[in-house]
Amino acid sequence: MVPTFGCNTLYPRGRLPRTVGAFDVAAHREALRTIREAGLDGCEFSHYEHLPPADQEKLRGVCACLGLRPWSAHSWEALPAEPAHVEGTLPGLFSSLEGAARLGVRVLVVHAASAAPQAYPQRAAALATCLGTLAPRAEAVGITIAVENCAHRQDLEFLAETLERLDLPAIGFNIDTGHAVLGGMTPDDAIRIMGKRLATTHLQDNFGQRDDHLPPGRGSIAWEPVRDALRQVGYTGMLMVEISDCPPEREPQPVLDTRAAADFLKTLFGVSLGRSPA
Numbered sequence: 001m002v003p004t005f006g007c008n009t010l011y012p013r014g015r016l017p018r019t020v021g022a023f024d025v026a027a028h029r030e031a032l033r034t035i036r037e038a039g040l041d042g043c044e045f046s047h048y049e050h051l052p053p054a055d056q057e058k059l060r061g062v063c064a065c066l067g068l069r070p071w072s073a074h075s076w077e078a079l080p081a082e083p084a085h086v087e088g089t090l091p092g093l094f095s096s097l098e099g100a101a102r103l104g105v106r107v108l109v110v111h112a113a114s115a116a117p118q119a120y121p122q123r124a125a126a127l128a129t130c131l132g133t134l135a136p137r138a139e140a141v142g143i144t145i146a147v148e149n150c151a152h153r154q155d156l157e158f159l160a161e162t163l164e165r166l167d168l169p170a171i172g173f174n175i176d177t178g179h180a181v182l183g184g185m186t187p188d189d190a191i192r193i194m195g196k197r198l199a200t201t202h203l204q205d206n207f208g209q210r211d212d213h214l215p216p217g218r219g220s221i222a223w224e225p226v227r228d229a230l231r232q233v234g235y236t237g238m239l240m241v242e243i244s245d246c247p248p249e250r251e252p253q254p255v256l257d258t259r260a261a262a263d264f265l266k267t268l269f270g271v272s273l274g275r276s277p278a
C-alpha cells in the first residue's frame with residue numbers, strides 16, 4: 001500500500017493575527033493550494049472552528065477542486081478530566097464534530113485535559129461519559145475521534161488503558177511526535193503504546209526543549225524508528241504533518257516549510273516526490 005501524506009493548514013499571509021476570523025475562506029484557499037503544490041495528498045484543518053457552517057462546506061468543495069483529501073480537523077475543545085466538566089464540554093465537542101463532518105474529514109483530533117495521577121479514577125469516569133456520548137455521533141458521520149498525547153508517559157499509559165477498557169471503535173489516538181519527546185518518550189515508544197488504536201498523526205520536530213512544530217527532519221527526532229513503529233502497529237492512514245503557523249523564534253514560511261516536510265517524509269518512506277525538491 002502506497003502511503004499518503006498531508007499537512008495542516010498554515011496561515012498564508014505572514015504571522016496569524018489574533019483577531020478571530022482572520023483565517024477566512026480566502027486564506028484557507030491559499031493554504032490548501034500550498035499543500036497541494038507541495039505534492040501532498042491531504043490536509044488537516046487547524047483553524048476551521050471560527051468559520052460559519054456554510055464556509056466549512058465551501059472548504060470541502062475547495063479540496064475537491066484541488067484534488068486534496070480532507071483527512072482531519074483539530075478541535076479546540078479538550079476532553080474533560082473531571083466528571084463535573086463533562087456537561088459544559090460536550091456542546092463544544094459536538095460543534096467540533098459537526099464542523100468536521102461538514103469539511104468531509106475522517107478524523108477529529110482532540111486534546112485531553114490532564115490531571116494528577118491521584119485523580120485518574122475521576123478522570124476515567126469523565127472520559128467514559130464524554131467519549132461514550134461522542135462515539136455514536138462520530139460513528140454516524142464516519143469520523144474517528146483521535147485523542148492526542150499532550151503530556152508524559154504515565155498520562156499516555158492511562159489514556160491507553162482507558163481507551164482499551166472503553167473499546168469504542170470510533171475512538172482512537174493521534175501521535176504528536178514533538179509532544180512525545182517533550183513528555184520524556186521517544187515518538188516510536190508512544191506509537192507502540194497507542195498500538196492498533198492509532199488513527200492519525202501529527203508529525204513535527206523539535207530539539208527536546210520547546211514545542212517548536214518544525215518540519216520533520218529539522219529537529220533532533222530520529223525519524224527512521226518513527227517510520228518503523230508506524231509500520232509495526234499497522235498504521236495505514238494518512239501521514240499528517242502538523243507544523244506551526246506562528247513559530248515564535250522565526251518568521252512564518254508556510255510554502256518552504258510545507259515543501260520541506262513533504263520532501264523529507266516522502267524520502268523517508270521511499271515515495272517519489274512528484275515534483276522538484278524544495
Ligand SMILES: [Zn+2]
Pocket residue numbers: 148176202242
Ligand atoms: Zn498536535
